[in-house]
Amino acid sequence: MKFPGRRQHRHYFPVDNKNPLTNQVNPSSNATQNYIVGIDQVLVDIEAKVDQAFLDEFDLHRGMSQVISDEVTQRLYQRLKDESLINYEFAGGTIGNTMHNYSVLADDRSVLLGVMSKDIHVGDYAYRFISNTSSRVDLNYLQSVDGPIGRCFTLIDDTGERTFGINAGLINRLHPDSIDESLIAGASALVISSYLMRTQPGDTMTEAAVKAVKCANAAGVPVVLTLGTRFLIEEEPEFWRDFVHKYVNILTMNEEEALAITGIEDPLLAANKCLDWVDMVICTAGKDGLYLAGYVDEVFKRESEYPLLSGEIHEFNRYEYSRPMLLNDCKEPMRIYTHSAPYMGGPESIKNTNGAGDAALAAILHDLSANVYHKNTVANSSKHEQPALTYSSLSQMSKYANRASYEVLVQHSPRLSRGLPEREDSLDQAYWAQ
Ligand SMILES: Nc1ncnc2c1ncn2[C@@H]1O[C@H](COP(=O)(O)OP(=O)(O)OP(=O)(O)O)[C@@H](O)[C@H]1O
Ligand SMILES: Nc1nc2c(ncn2[C@@H]2O[C@H](CO)[C@@H](O)[C@H]2O)c(=O)[nH]1
Numbered sequence: 001m002k003f004p005g006r007r008q009h010r011h012y013f014p015v016d017n018k019n020p021l022t023n024q025v026n027p028s029s030n031a032t033q034n035y036i037v038g039i040d041q042v043l044v045d046i047e048a049k050v051d052q053a054f055l056d057e058f059d060l061h062r063g064m065s066q067v068i069s070d071e072v073t074q075r076l077y078q079r080l081k082d083e084s085l086i087n088y089e090f091a092g093g094t095i096g097n098t099m100h101n102y103s104v105l106a107d108d109r110s111v112l113l114g115v116m117s118k119d120i121h122v123g124d125y126a127y128r129f130i131s132n133t134s135s136r137v138d139l140n141y142l143q144s145v146d147g148p149i150g151r152c153f154t155l156i157d158d159t160g161e162r163t164f165g166i167n168a169g170l171i172n173r174l175h176p177d178s179i180d181e182s183l184i185a186g187a188s189a190l191v192i193s194s195y196l197m198r199t200q201p202g203d204t205m206t207e208a209a210v211k212a213v214k215c216a217n218a219a220g221v222p223v224v225l226t227l228g229t230r231f232l233i234e235e236e237p238e239f240w241r242d243f244v245h246k247y248v249n250i251l252t253m254n255e256e257e258a259l260a261i262t263g264i265e266d267p268l269l270a271a272n273k274c275l276d277w278v279d280m281v282i283c284t285a286g287k288d289g290l291y292l293a294g295y296v297d298e299v300f301k302r303e304s305e306y307p308l309l310s311g312e313i314h315e316f317n318r319y320e321y322s323r324p325m326l327l328n329d330c331k332e333p334m335r336i337y338t339h340s341a342p343y344m345g346g347p348e349s350i351k352n353t354n355g356a357g358d359a360a361l362a363a364i365l366h367d368l369s370a371n372v373y374h375k376n377t378v379a380n381s382s383k384h385e386q387p388a389l390t391y392s393s394l395s396q397m398s399k400y401a402n403r404a405s406y407e408v409l410v411q412h413s414p415r416l417s418r419g420l421p422e423r424e425d426s427l428d429q430a431y432w433a434q
Contacts, residue, residue, distance in 0.1 A: 034372045035109040035138070036102060036365055037184055038095040038191040039209050041171035042114040042142070043150040044125045045092030046077070047354075047412070048085040050155045055163055060155065065164035065229040067198065068153075073167040076153060089125075090413050091132035092152050094193045094228060097355050097414045101362035103136035104416045105404060106369060111183065113212070115174050116142040117149055125149055132415065143178035145170040154354060162354050164229075172203035176211045184212050185219035188372040189250075189365060194228040194240065213247045222279075222326075222368070222389065226361060227253040233260035245277040249326065250389075252282040252361050267291050268337065269312045275335055279326045280389060282364060282401070284357045289341040290402055292364075292394045294324030298332035300386045304395060309339060320395035323388035340398040343406040355414020360401035362416075364390070367397050 055062055058076050068076070080086050091100070099110040116139070117126040126149050130139065148169035155163045184190055196209040216223050225248045227233055233240050240261050244251055251274050253261070258270035271281040271293040280294040302321035309317045320338035327333055371391035375384050383391075390397060407416055 033109065034188045034369055034376060035111055035186075036099070036189045036191060036369055037111045037113060037187040037212075038099040039113045039174070039196060039212055040093040040095035040099075040193070041150055041166075041168070041195060041205065042096065042112075042116060042129060043091075043093040043152040043166070043171065044089055044129050045152045045154045045354075045414070046080070046089050047087045047154040047156065047352075048080050049087065049157075050085065051157060054079075055155065055157070058165070060163050060165055061231075062157065062163050063161050064231045065152075065166060065195070066231075068165040068167055070167065072165070073151070073153075076165065080153075088412060089128060090415065091129040092154070092355075092414060093150075094195060094226060094358055095191055096129075096133070097358040098191060098226070098362050098365070099137050100134045100415045101359050101404065102365045102369075103134040105362055105419055106366045107136065107419060108369065109136055109138055111138040111141055111187070113141055113174065113179065113208075114143070115145045115149065115170055117170075118144040118146050125151060141178070141180060141183065143174055145173050156352060156354070160350060160353055162352075168200070172199045172205035174208040175204045176208045179208050179212045179215070181215045184215045184221060187216070187221050188369045189222045189224050190216040191224045191226070191361075191365065193226045194232050198232060217247060222249040223247055224250040224252065224361070224365070226357070227251070227257035227261065230254075230256040230260040233257055237261055237263070241277065244274070248278050250280045250282070250364075251278045252357070253284075254357055255283060255285045255288075258283050266312045268293075268316060268339070271337070272313065272335065280324050282361060284360055284405070286353070287342065287346060289339060290360060290398050290405075291337065291339050292324075292398045292401075293335065293337045294389070294394060295327045295330050295333045296322040296325055296336050297330040297386075298334055300325070300388070301334060301336070302393065306395070311339070313337065317395070320398075321393045323386060323390055323393055325386070325388050329387045336394055338394040338398050340395075340402050343399070343402045347406060347410045350409045351412050352414075353409060356405040356408045358414055359404040359408040359416065363401040363404035364397055367392050367400065 099112045103110045120126045150169040150171040151167045153165035197206050199205050255267040262270040262273040264270040267283045267285045268291050271283045271291050274281045283291045301319045304320045308315040316337040319336040322336050367390045
């Protein structure tokens with residue numbers, strides 16, 4: 001995928017060319033670096049293949065992310081060890097994965113906020129988290145705590161469904177004082193998940209997250225919320241609808257979470273409903289690919305050259321070539337939608353779907369930050385006559401997001417180990433041109 005930012009060797013425009021008079025790289029290019037910030041519960045994933053009887057034995061509900069006690073954790077871990085069921089132990093956390101994947105795709109800085117153990121020993125979980133995270137993810141703002149980070153037992157059954165058991169450690173002790181307001185205010189986006197609201201008495205994570213969100217809202221920094229797991233939303237759909245309406249600009253979810261928050265089964269209609277509350281919606285739908293929905297001002301709409309599709313909304317992709325905007329920036333807002341099937345129809349064999357949604361979000365964040373980068377660097381470009389949220393059209397982004405998800409499906413870990421291949425940098429490649 002090819003657009004401005006650090007990732008490209010060849011740019012659309014020569015922002016890093018030397019000034020012929022001074023023989024120096026344009027100094028403003030250093031001053032305009034941008035970053036995104038994510039808040040997460042710092043977790044290491046412990047992945048194992050198990051069957052339903054195993055889940056029943058530990059009273060784990062299939063497909064759910066649930067918090068487990070220290071006692072259950074100990075028994076569970078011992079069983080996995082005794083039977084050599086563990087495939088890998090690797091850094092995880094839904095936003096941790098997203099920040100890592102963003103930094104890999106964009107080859108650029110993201111900042112992760114959360115906690116980290118004060119004492120770290122080679123080989124322990126804290127060590128593993130740090131060593132499995134891209135060096136482009138800035139961990140300097142993590143708050144140190146006197147105790148362990150969390151563990152996420154990622155239990156995969158024969159159908160590929162994953163069930164999470166969370167041993168929380170001190171992951172929810174991020175304190176509001178550890179939220180640096182100027183860091184948030186200077187970001188291109190703030191990314192959070194609904195998991196941050198699943199806390200115990202004495203935890204401060206929710207307060208810290210809400211402080212960051214309010215700060216981002218006040219500074220005009222887009223707030224991106226990923227819904228995490230449907231069960232959390234089903235418990236309090238009204239609370240989540242209010243929260244999303246009040247604070248969130250970009251909502252990310254899969255079709256199950258979309259059903260939980262809207263009560264609507266069809267992902268396109270559910271995404272449309274969410275536009276009543278937010279500016280842009282990303283709804284992944286497993287083997288059915290991905291839907292994006294947003295707003296554009298009538299004067300900036302662009303008609304698709306692809307065949308028009310009709311689902312529950314007639315010819316819904318008609319304006320999918322438009323770049324999405326904040327509703328408030330539209331004089332005459334109109335709703336735009338797109339759908340993309342999985343890249344290459346999906347891989348022949350899926351190793352693991354864990355984190356496929358996180359990767360899709362990382363790709364869209366890359367596009368969003370590329371827009372900020374371009375605006376900072378070439379402010380008077382005609383491209384920015386439209387105050388758009390992203391660099392690319394809805395249609396283009398959905399393809400990029402699916403492409404990034406594909407990469408996660410063909411590997412075990414939810415974290416990308418490298419950027420997408422150079423040869424795909426051309427937008428003329430068959431897939432992108434379809
Ligand atoms: N069975 C599949 N076949 C082909 N592509 C798939 C399949 N499952 C997922 N994908 C791809 O991955 C993307 C995201 O998948 P999915 O909807 O499962 O995300 P998710 O449930 O949010 O995942 P997670 O919460 O683990 O990050 C889809 O948009 C699609 O491109
Ligand atoms: N932050 C956070 N991440 C989770 C939770 N449950 C599962 N995940 C992560 O979700 C990722 C896949 O989307 C995995 O890598 C898990 O680590 C949770 O309760 N909180």
